[in-house]
Amino acid sequence: MKKFLSVLLAGLMLCMSLSAFALTPEDFEAAANEQVTSCVMKMTLKAEVTELDKEVLKTLTGTDFDALPSMEIGYDMVMVAEESLKKIQAKADLTLKTVPAIPFMSQEFGTVWVDFDITNAESPRYRAIMKTPESEKYQVMDYTKVPGGMQMIEQLQKMIESMTPEKIAEWNENLNTYLPEIKKEYRDNAEIVTLNDAQVKELIGGVLTGMKEVLMPMTNAMFGTADITAPGAVAISPMDLQAKTEQDITAALTALKDVKLFADDGIVATTTLDEKTKQLQSMDCVVKIDTNLNELVSKVGKAVGMTEEDMADMSKDLPADKANFKGQLSVGMAFSNLNDETLKVELPVLTDENSDNLTELMMLDVNAVNVYYNGKKVDFKDVQPVIENDRTLVPIRHFCNALGISDDDIQYDDGIVTIQNGDTKMTLKIDAQDVVIEQGGETKNVTLDVPATEREGRTLVPLRFISENFGCEVFYEEYTNEAGAVTGSLITIVSAKG
Numbered sequence: 001m002k003k004f005l006s007v008l009l010a011g012l013m014l015c016m017s018l019s020a021f022a023l024t025p026e027d028f029e030a031a032a033n034e035q036v037t038s039c040v041m042k043m044t045l046k047a048e049v050t051e052l053d054k055e056v057l058k059t060l061t062g063t064d065f066d067a068l069p070s071m072e073i074g075y076d077m078v079m080v081a082e083e084s085l086k087k088i089q090a091k092a093d094l095t096l097k098t099v100p101a102i103p104f105m106s107q108e109f110g111t112v113w114v115d116f117d118i119t120n121a122e123s124p125r126y127r128a129i130m131k132t133p134e135s136e137k138y139q140v141m142d143y144t145k146v147p148g149g150m151q152m153i154e155q156l157q158k159m160i161e162s163m164t165p166e167k168i169a170e171w172n173e174n175l176n177t178y179l180p181e182i183k184k185e186y187r188d189n190a191e192i193v194t195l196n197d198a199q200v201k202e203l204i205g206g207v208l209t210g211m212k213e214v215l216m217p218m219t220n221a222m223f224g225t226a227d228i229t230a231p232g233a234v235a236i237s238p239m240d241l242q243a244k245t246e247q248d249i250t251a252a253l254t255a256l257k258d259v260k261l262f263a264d265d266g267i268v269a270t271t272t273l274d275e276k277t278k279q280l281q282s283m284d285c286v287v288k289i290d291t292n293l294n295e296l297v298s299k300v301g302k303a304v305g306m307t308e309e310d311m312a313d314m315s316k317d318l319p320a321d322k323a324n325f326k327g328q329l330s331v332g333m334a335f336s337n338l339n340d341e342t343l344k345v346e347l348p349v350l351t352d353e354n355s356d357n358l359t360e361l362m363m364l365d366v367n368a369v370n371v372y373y374n375g376k377k378v379d380f381k382d383v384q385p386v387i388e389n390d391r392t393l394v395p396i397r398h399f400c401n402a403l404g405i406s407d408d409d410i411q412y413d414d415g416i417v418t419i420q421n422g423d424t425k426m427t428l429k430i431d432a433q434d435v436v437i438e439q440g441g442e443t444k445n446v447t448l449d450v451p452a453t454e455r456e457g458r459t460l461v462p463l464r465f466i467s468e469n470f471g472c473e474v475f476y477e478e479y480t481n482e483a484g485a486v487t488g489s490l491i492t493i494v495s496a497k498g
Contacts (some may be wrong), residue, residue, distance in 0.1 A: 027278050034279065037083055038343040043075040043333045048099075051326035056293070059317045065100060072097045080345050085160050088116040089345040108133050113347055118160075124153050129348055129355075138348055138355040139375065145359050178210035179203065189281075193269045197262040197290075205253060255303035259295055263288035263326075279338045287329040294323035366479040366488045371399075371463070373472075373493045378402040383458040391450040392491060393460035403470060403495075417452065417459060421470045428452045430459060437469060467493050 048070030049057070058064050074095040081088040094109035110132035117125040126143040143149040180202045185192045195203060269285045297314050337343050356375035364370045369385040369392055371378040378399060385394045400410055400419060409420040415430045425438040433448040452461045464474045475492040
C-alpha cells in the first residue's frame with residue numbers, strides 16, 4: 001500500500017521498522033503495491049504502568065492511586081477515498097477508558113467525520129465535524145476559512161501529487177539504507193519482529209539519520225524552505241528548526257547510550273495477512289519500558305544542563321532504590337473491507353440550528369476581548385468590551401441578547417437598568433456598585449467590584465457577574481505579548497443547558 005497506508009502507518013514504522021506485513025517477501029511485495037481506496041480499521045491504544053513504587057508514583061502525579069494507572073483509547077474508523085487521494089471521507093468513533101476511573105475522562109469521546117475534497121482546486125473542501133454524547137449539536141471546523149488554511153491545503157495537494165508509487169519506492173529504499181538489519185520471523189500467516197534494548201536504540205538512531213538525510217530534503221523539495229509562520233508567532237526557519245531538533249536528539253541519545261530503557265523484548269511487532277486474499281489483516285505492536293527513573297533523569301538532566309540543586313531535588317524525589325519503572329504501550333490495529341466498493345461514509349446534514357461553527361475560534365484577535373456563548377461568538381457591533389480593574393465590561397443589550405434575553409426584558413429608567421431572565425431579576429444603577437437580585441421570592445443585595453458604566457451611548461456591565469448570576473459558567477484565557485503584557489482575552493461562556 002504505497003499511498004494511504006504509507007502515511008497512516010508511518011508512526012508505527014518508526015517504532016517497528018517494518019517494511020513488510022506479509023507471510024513471505026513475495027506476499028509482502030504484492031500487498032505493498034496494492035492501492036487502498038477504502039477500509040475499516042479498528043485500533044486500540046493502551047498505555048499502562050506495570051511496576052513503580054507507590055510513593056514515587058504519588059510524588060510524580062500528586063495522586064494516591066489505589067492501583068497502577070492505565071489508559072486505553074479505542075478508535076473505530078471507516079475510510080473511503082478516490083484513487084488520487086484528492087477526495088477522502090472518513091468517520092471515526094472514539095472512546096477512552098482510564099484505570100483508576102476518572103469520571104470526566106472515562107467516556108465516549110464521540111464521533112468525528114472528515115470531509116476532504118481538493119479535486120477542484122478553486123473550491124476545495126476540508127471540514128472536520130465532531131459530535132459528543134454531552135452535546136446536542138455538531139461542532140464544525142472548516143479549514144478553508146481559518147488563517148493559513150488555504151496555504152495548508154495547497155501544501156497537502158503538493159504532497160499528494162508528489163506521492164507517486166515511484167517516489168514512495170525511492171523514499172523507502174533510501175530510508176532503509178539507514179536502518180539496521182532486523183531479523184523477521186514468519187509463523188503461519190504472521191510476521192514477527194522482536195527488538196531488545198540495544199536494537200531499539202540502534203533503530204532510533206538509524207531512523208533519525210534517515211529523517212535528516214532523506215525526509216528533510218524531500219520535505220524541502222515539496223514545500224520549499226521559507227520560514228514557517230503562524231498568527232501571533234515568531235517565524236521559524238525550517239533549517240534552524242531541523243538543526244535545533246537534531247542537536248537536542250543527539251544530546252539525548254548520547255546521554256542515554258548506557259542507560260537501560262527497554263526490556264529484552266523491548267518491541268514486539270506482529271503483522272498478519274488474510275490467508276485467502278493476502279491482504280493486510282492486522283498489525284500489533286507492544287513497546288515495553290524497563291528503566292530506572294533516577295538514572296534516566298540524572299543522565300538527561302546532566303546532558304541538558306540541569307543545576308546541581310535541581311539534580312539534588314530530583315534524587316530526593318526519585319531515590320535510586322525505589323525508582324525502577326516498568327510500563328507498556330500496546331497498539332493494535334485490525335483491518336477489513338479493503339477496497340470494498342460498497343463501503344460508504346454518511347456525513348451529517350448540517351444546519352445553523354443543529355451545529356456550532358468552531359472556525360471563528362481559529363480567527364481570534366489576540367489584541368481584543370473575544371467573547372463566546374455556547375460556541376458562538378458574541379457580536380457587539382459598534383461598542384466593544386473593555387477591561388477595567390481586571391474586570392471585563394460588555395454592552396448590556398447585545399450581551400443579554402446573546403444570552404437569549406429579549407429587548408423587552410431589559411428596561412432603562414433614569415440610570416437604573418433592570419434585567420429579567422426567567423425567574424431572576426437583576427437591578428443595577430449606572431456608576432453604582434450596589435446590585436439587587438430577586439430570585440425565587442428571595443432578594444439579596446450584592447456589591448460589584450466595578451460598577452456599570454456608560455461608553456459612547458452604551459451601558460456596559462460586568463460580564464462575569466451577569467453571566468454567573470444567570471446560571472452560566474465563565475472560562476477566561478489571557479493573551480500576552482513578548483513582554484508579558486496582556487493584549488487580549490478569550491472568554492467562553494457556557495449555559496447550564498450547554
